[in-house]
Amino acid sequence: xxxxxxxxxxxxxxxxxxxxxxxxxxxxxxxxxxxxxxxxxxxxxxxxxxxxxxxxxxxxxxxxxxxxxxxxxxxxxxxxxxxxxxxxxxxxxxxxxxxxxxxxxxxxxxxxx
Amino acid sequence: xxxxxxxxxxxxxxxxxxxxxxxxxxxxxxxxxxxxxxxxxxxxxxxxxxxxxxxxxxxxxxxxxxxxxxxxxxxxxxxxxxxxxxxxxxxxxxxxxxxxxxxxxxxxxxxxxxxxxxx
Numbered sequence: 001x002x003x004x005x006x007x008x009x010x011x012x013x014x015x016x017x018x019x020x021x022x023x024x025x026x027x028x029x030x031x032x033x034x035x036x037x038x039x040x041x042x043x044x045x046x047x048x049x050x051x052x053x054x055x056x057x058x059x060x061x062x063x064x065x066x067x068x069x070x071x072x073x074x075x076x077x078x079x080x081x082x083x084x085x086x087x088x089x090x091x092x093x094x095x096x097x098x099x100x101x102x103x104x105x106x107x108x109x110x111x112x113x
Numbered sequence: 114x115x116x117x118x119x120x121x122x123x124x125x126x127x128x129x130x131x132x133x134x135x136x137x138x139x140x141x142x143x144x145x146x147x148x149x150x151x152x153x154x155x156x157x158x159x160x161x162x163x164x165x166x167x168x169x170x171x172x173x174x175x176x177x178x179x180x181x182x183x184x185x186x187x188x189x190x191x192x193x194x195x196x197x198x199x200x201x202x203x204x205x206x207x208x209x210x211x212x213x214x215x216x217x218x219x220x221x222x223x224x225x226x227x228x229x230x231x232x
Contacts, residue, residue, distance in 0.1 A: 009154075036223070043117060044206070044223035090156070094219070101147075101208075101221060103156040 002027045002093045006104035014112045019078040021107045023065075023091030026072065033074045034092040034101070035065055044090065050074060061085070086111045116140055117209050119224035126197055127232055134192045134227045136207030142187035143209035147221065148180075151204040163190055197231040204228050 007022040025031055035047040048059025055067040065076045074091060091104040116139040126132045136146060145164050149157040161177075163169035163184035171177045179201075181193040190209075194201050208221040 041122070041225060043225040044208075046220065049220070100159055100162070101157075103149075103158075105156045106154075 002031065002095055002100075002102045004091050004093050004102055004104035006089075006091050006107050008107050009105065010108045010110065012110040012112060013081045015083055016080050019063075019076070019081045019085065019109065021076040021089050021091075021109065023074045023076065023104060024072050025074060025091070025093045027093055032094040033065075033067065034094070035059065035063070035074075035076050036090045036092060038088040038090065038106075040087075047076070047089075081109075081111045083111050083113065085109060115220075115222045117143075117207065117222045117224040119205075119207055119227050121227060122225065123228045123230075125230045125232060128198055129196055131193055131195045132197055132229060134194075134205055134207075134229070136190045136192070136209070136224055138188045138209045138211075138222070141209075141211050141222075143190070144187065144212050145210050146184055146190040147208045147210075148182060148190075148192050149206045149208070151206060151226070153204075157206060160192075194229065197229070199231045202229055202231045 003026045005024045033050040036044040037047050038044050047063050048057045050057050050067045058064045063078045065074050067074050089107045092101045118137045120135045147162050148160045150160050151157045159172050160175045161169045161171045161182050163182050165184050165187050169182035184190040204226050206226040208223045210221045
C-alpha cells in the first residue's frame with residue numbers, strides 16, 4: 001500500500017530564508033514521488049518528480065528535493081524563499097504503474113516580508 | 114501546453130437538485146481523467162478514474178449512483194452530483210493525463226477546481 005505523510009501542516013519563513021517542507025512515504029515497491037503546489041484559485045502545478053533516476057531532483061522556481069530510501073523521505077527545499085512561494089504544497093506518491101496518485105495532507109507555506 | 118479547465122469554478126445549488134461539473138483538456142487528448150474531492154484543510158481524495166469511452170472506476174466508498182462520471186470524448190469528462198445534499202459541499206478537482214506524452218506519459222495535469230455549495 002502507498003501513503004504519504006507531510007509532517008507539518010503549516011510552515012512560516014521570512015523572505016530570503018531557506019524553505020524545508022517535509023514528506024515521508026510508504027510504498028510496497030519502488031515509488032515515484034512528486035511535489036505539487038496549489039495557489040489559490042489555480043490548478044495544482046507540478047514542481048518536480050522523482051522516477052528512480054537521480055536522487056536529487058531539481059524542479060521549477062528553484063525548488064529541489066532529495067529522495068532518501070533509507071529514511072523513506074522526499075523533503076522539498078529551496079535556498080531562499082520568495083513572497084510568491086506562499087501556497088499549499090502537496091507531496092504525492094504514485095500507485096503501481098502510475099494508475100493512482102496518493103496525496104499527503106498538504107503543507108501551507110507562509111512567507112513573511 | 115497541457116492545460117485543463119473546469120466549469121463552473123463555483124456553483125451553489127439547493128438540496129435535492131443535481132449539478133454537473135465539466136473538465137476539459139484544452140490542448141491535448143486525455144486518455145484518462147481523474148476526479149478528486151478536497152475537504153477543507155485536508156488532502157485530495159481520489160473519487161474515480163475514467164478512461165475515454167468506458168465506464169468509470171470508482172474508489173471504495175464513493176457512491177457511483179450519486180457521482181455520475183462520463184468521459185465521452187478525449188477532451189471532456191463530466192461529473193454530475195445527483196440529488197445533492199449539504200454534505201456533498203466540497204472542492205472538486207479533475208486531472209487528465211495522456212500516455213501519448215513521450216517525456217513523461219503518466220503525468221497528471223490538474224484543473225483549477227470547482228467549489229460546490231449545497232444549501
